[in-house]
Amino acid sequence: MTGVKLSNIRKSYARNEVLHGIDLEIELGEFVVFVGPSGCGKSTLLRMIAGLESISDGEMYIEGALVNHIPASMRGTAMVFQTYALYPHMTVYDNMAFAMRIAKESKEVIDEKVHQAAELLQLTEYLGRLPKALSGGQRQRVAIGRAIVRSPKVFLFDEPLSNLDAALRVQTRIEIANLKENMPGTTMIYVTHDQVEAMTLADRIVVLSAGKVEQFGSPLELYTNPANLFVARFIGSPAMNILPVVLEQSGPHSLIRFTSGKTLSVPVASELMEEGAELQLGIRSEDLLLSDKLNALLSGEVQFVESLGEMTLIHVKCKESDSIIVAKLVGIIELHKGQTVHLSLMADKVHLFNTEGHSLRYLDQQSCDAGQQAEQPDLVTDNV
Amino acid sequence: MVTVTKPLSSTDSPYQSRGLLSTLRRSPLTLLTHLSVIVIVVMWTLPTAGLLISSLRDKEQLAVSGWWTSLSPSTQRLMVRSVPPDAQLEEGGRYVLRGKVSDDQALQVLAFGWSSREPAAYAVGDVAQMRKGQTLSISSNGEYELSSPEPFSGARGKRLFYTAKIPPRFGLDNYREVLTTGGIGQSFINSLTVTIPATVIPILIAAFAAYALSWMAMPGRGLLIALIVGLLVVPLQMSLIPLLRMYNQIGSTFGVDAKSYLGIWLAHTGFGLPLAIYLLRNYIANLPKEIIESARVDGANDFEIFTRIILPLSFPALASFAIFQFLWVWNDLLVATVFLGTGEQQMVLTARLREMLGSYGGNWEVLTASAFVSMAVPLLVFFSLQRYLVRGLLSGSVK
Numbered sequence: 001m002t003g004v005k006l007s008n009i010r011k012s013y014a015r016n017e018v019l020h021g022i023d024l025e026i027e028l029g030e031f032v033v034f035v036g037p038s039g040c041g042k043s044t045l046l047r048m049i050a051g052l053e054s055i056s057d058g059e060m061y062i063e064g065a066l067v068n069h070i071p072a073s074m075r076g077t078a079m080v081f082q083t084y085a086l087y088p089h090m091t092v093y094d095n096m097a098f099a100m101r102i103a104k105e106s107k108e109v110i111d112e113k114v115h116q117a118a119e120l121l122q123l124t125e126y127l128g129r130l131p132k133a134l135s136g137g138q139r140q141r142v143a144i145g146r147a148i149v150r151s152p153k154v155f156l157f158d159e160p161l162s163n164l165d166a167a168l169r170v171q172t173r174i175e176i177a178n179l180k181e182n183m184p185g186t187t188m189i190y191v192t193h194d195q196v197e198a199m200t201l202a203d204r205i206v207v208l209s210a211g212k213v214e215q216f217g218s219p220l221e222l223y224t225n226p227a228n229l230f231v232a233r234f235i236g237s238p239a240m241n242i243l244p245v246v247l248e249q250s251g252p253h254s255l256i257r258f259t260s261g262k263t264l265s266v267p268v269a270s271e272l273m274e275e276g277a278e279l280q281l282g283i284r285s286e287d288l289l290l291s292d293k294l295n296a297l298l299s300g301e302v303q304f305v306e307s308l309g310e311m312t313l314i315h316v317k318c319k320e321s322d323s324i325i326v327a328k329l330v331g332i333i334e335l336h337k338g339q340t341v342h343l344s345l346m347a348d349k350v351h352l353f354n355t356e357g358h359s360l361r362y363l364d365q366q367s368c369d370a371g372q373q374a375e376q377p378d379l380v381t382d383n384v
Numbered sequence: 385m386v387t388v389t390k391p392l393s394s395t396d397s398p399y400q401s402r403g404l405l406s407t408l409r410r411s412p413l414t415l416l417t418h419l420s421v422i423v424i425v426v427m428w429t430l431p432t433a434g435l436l437i438s439s440l441r442d443k444e445q446l447a448v449s450g451w452w453t454s455l456s457p458s459t460q461r462l463m464v465r466s467v468p469p470d471a472q473l474e475e476g477g478r479y480v481l482r483g484k485v486s487d488d489q490a491l492q493v494l495a496f497g498w499s500s501r502e503p504a505a506y507a508v509g510d511v512a513q514m515r516k517g518q519t520l521s522i523s524s525n526g527e528y529e530l531s532s533p534e535p536f537s538g539a540r541g542k543r544l545f546y547t548a549k550i551p552p553r554f555g556l557d558n559y560r561e562v563l564t565t566g567g568i569g570q571s572f573i574n575s576l577t578v579t580i581p582a583t584v585i586p587i588l589i590a591a592f593a594a595y596a597l598s599w600m601a602m603p604g605r606g607l608l609i610a611l612i613v614g615l616l617v618v619p620l621q622m623s624l625i626p627l628l629r630m631y632n633q634i635g636s637t638f639g640v641d642a643k644s645y646l647g648i649w650l651a652h653t654g655f656g657l658p659l660a661i662y663l664l665r666n667y668i669a670n671l672p673k674e675i676i677e678s679a680r681v682d683g684a685n686d687f688e689i690f691t692r693i694i695l696p697l698s699f700p701a702l703a704s705f706a707i708f709q710f711l712w713v714w715n716d717l718l719v720a721t722v723f724l725g726t727g728e729q730q731m732v733l734t735a736r737l738r739e740m741l742g743s744y745g746g747n748w749e750v751l752t753a754s755a756f757v758s759m760a761v762p763l764l765v766f767f768s769l770q771r772y773l774v775r776g777l778l779s780g781s782v783k
Binding site: 077081084085087 | 682697
């Protein structure tokens with residue numbers, strides 16, 4: 001059963017379309033994170049699920065029921081806002097009890113649930129306080145508690161940690177992770193622009209850009225097999241290095257030629273590509289290695305060194321690329337600015353992107369999956 | 385160590401004086417602010433204090449000297465008639481009339497006379513020689529003695545003029561008089577009857593309207609707001625007569641009197657609503673959006689959001705409008721003149737004051753006391769609600 005299903009969801013303000021047909025199927029009890037740069041529409045999408053924004057086009061289902069025209073108050077969602085949005089004139093207890101009082105629950109039930117949630121979030125001793133007498137972390141916990149007590153179908157978080165300082169952020173992130181384990185049946189959707197939050201919390205991540213879903217998959221899947229250049233650059237820090245290359249020979253293994261003339265055979269299928277096509281090579285900084293001049297694929301001058309102890313980041317201006325290449329080397333490496341370094345790369349970690357920015361490896365896998373699914377067409381229609 | 389600390393301490397004082405100078409130099413604006421605050425406070429407090437003190441003074445003292453002299457004894461020229469000739473005694477061949485010019489123990493006579501042309505011709509202790517061998521003496525405590533070789537005749541006592549120093553006297557007599565006899569008491573109740581509903585009704589309507597105009601999407605909302613802002617500038621005087629005619633026509637079909645409290649409530653509500661909606665909408669529209677959305681996600685409908693979230697949070701705005709509207713209605717004379725009658729049961733305080741200015745124009749004690757009665761309620765309302773004007777109720781809701 002799906003927790004939340006979006007089919008071709010669109011959102012326009014006046015004539016300005018900001019979401020261009022979003023299709024998502026979020027499983028029941030799944031923790032899904034929406035990430036993307038600011039302005040990509042991730043918060044808008046979350047607010048549409050909450051019912052705070054109208055749906056311009058498309059259909060939205062929560063636990064199988066169409067909710068397009070169901071108002072926010074009837075959707076059974078709970079939302080934690082970035083600014084906490086506590087009711088300033090009510091005590092912590094009243095804040096948490098508010099929704100249940102609106103729903104006309106009995107006093108005993110309210111009391112029990114509020115105390116349960118307060119215990120879970122270590123808020124019991126603050127129940128009588130007003131929000132203004134709480135610290136930022138405590139306020140955010142009250143906001144979470146207010147959502148928990150409603151036992152919602154879908155739990156929505158809108159950048160809940162961005163108003164907290166670094167230490168509190170880590171702590172609250174762990175609390176949210178615990179919460180996820182305590183509420184296995186509740187679908188959770190979390191919006192953030194922080195990769196670390198996304199990678200550590202999510203079962204699956206939705207990467208959004210300019211109102212479109214770029215990729216939807218588990219955190220490691222996004223990291224190891226990005227669907228396109230955008231995801232490749234967005235996920236991971238430092239960002240993936242991109243170099244222009246030419247396809248020398250296509251096939252199950254592709255032979256590529258760097259601008260320096262050196263060639264490399266990589267285990268990426270490129271059967272459908274024409275030889276001589278221009279490609280972009282993507283390689284993560286930790287997949288670059290120091291090498292000698294003879295075996296090197298890339299060489300250039302060190303521009304900047306970041307020594308972090310357990311690793312050293314070197315920024316290299318290479319002849320093979322317009323942009324700076326960043327290599328993440330394990331341990332402490334004695335290098336300084338202006339020095340020439342030679343780098344090689346792990347061929348099996350290389351990603352190739354075509355001129356539209358799509359990953360060849362990802363496309364290859366998709367066509368394999370499509371082939372498998374095509375053999376069982378009945379099952380697909382049953383699911384819908 | 386000692387040599388180090390000594391020069392330091394000697395340089396301390398120039399630093400301090402420079403600090404003081406720089407505060408003075410840095411803040412001519414602050415100085416100006418403080419000065420103007422002082423001027424405003426004096427301008428407001430002084431007349432009020434004068435009014436209060438005057439209203440508490442004895443009416444005779446009030447008539448002869450200003451309120452700023454009220455704490456020092458006043459010197460008054462007074463006239464009194466002696467005891468009538470029936471009470472005369474014969475002592476050693478002369479006829480004597482004895483008495484006291486006043487019962488006031490604290491009174492101190494300074495001078496006296498027997499003719500209205502020279503009321504202070506003799507100092508205390510002198511013996512005034514009057515016509516026909518009569519003599520008069522008044523001691524400083526006010527005891528007088530008139531003596532005459534012939535028996536006193538006539539029915540009334542002699543006129544005695546004296547100048548006396550009278551200690552200040554304060555009391556609530558003026559208030560007692562005003563509240564019991566002047567009709568101020570009834571007018572006070574009438575004013576309250578007008579003011580309280582004329583304050584509560586517009587606030588109720590305006591709060592609902594302000595919520596709808598800020599948080600409920602509807603077609604033509606912007607136009608409606610513009611219309612309300614436009615109504616702010618409609619002059620009251622222009623609309624009074626058409627309004628009264630309309631009210632009377634509609635009232636006559638329902639059998640309502642032309643001049644009634646209902647009419648003035650509606651009129652004040654109408655005149656107060658544009659400002660009320662405008663003020664409250666500005667406040668309510670600026671409440672954090674997340675709080676309202678949060679309540680909506682929590683399952684509250686618009687009415688519940690309004691009563692449980694908006695109303696408590698807008699209390700400062702409601703209170704400040706309540707002060708405005710209360711003061712305006714309480715001090716209003718024009719609308720009351722048009723919409724209410726002049727009978728005892730309908731005359732409001734302002735109308736009563738105007739009427740008293742005509743009939744008691746010279747009686748300062750009545751005017752000051754009744755003016756202060758009419759001021760008391762607005763002052764009370766202001767001081768009891770003003771803390772809501774400054775209280776930051778929103779602190780802590782959002783970061």
